[in-house]
Amino acid sequence: MANLKSLFVTRLYHAPLSEHDPVIDTAELEASCYSIAGDDEAGQAWCEANGYPGYTSYASLTDLGWRFPIFADLVKALDAHVAAFAEDLEFDLDGRPLKLEDIWINILPEGGTHSSHIHPHSVISGTTYVRVPPGASSIKLEDPRHAMMMAAPVRRKDAREELRSFIYPGPQAGDVLLWESWLRHEVPMNMDEDDRISVSFNYAWG
Secondary structure, rough: OOOOOOOOOOOEEEHHHOOOOOOOOHHHHHHHHHHHHHHOOHHHHHHHHOOOOOOOOOOOOHHHHHHOOHHHHHHHHHHHHHHHHHHOOOOOOOOOOEEEEEEEEEEEOOOOOOOEOOOOOOEEEEEEEEEEOOOOOOOOOEEEHHHHOOOOOOOOOOOOHHHEEEEEEOOOOOOEEEEEEEEEEEEEOOOOOOEEEEEEEEEEEE
């Protein structure tokens, strides 16, 4: 009898943000994102200079946690989610917990995309979703082994999820996704007239 098992597993954490206290009001979080975006002239200028569609605070703000109280609450909730994911991954953290390194707002309008990338120098990365209109594509996660599959045939369309080359988790507003920071991912084009709003973040160790 053949013995088949999965090796070198890539884990994805998908949960309601409200699963851990404090509970976050997504309507208030959305209003806060728009308020910050409207005031962040440096961020607006960076987006325009770099051809970034919509708005991101990634290159301009490092202090979201105290600009609005809801972001301080959000960080507390994310800390709990990341701790749960680190436990699932069976990391030996040697008494040093993973800590928030960066957190930033993303407002992606109709036609906006975010090309394939990783988050070097971090351990866990993720996104919590504030608004996901029906025509906004799911984040796309890529099998990290692609570079070693030069001669492999494509997978069948009905292949098991764990064997597919790309995964589209389909998060909704109020969800949080976490993955290890080396996992390549992208945001396909927003085909909806409404903005897609999210807050992304990195956690580091040490």
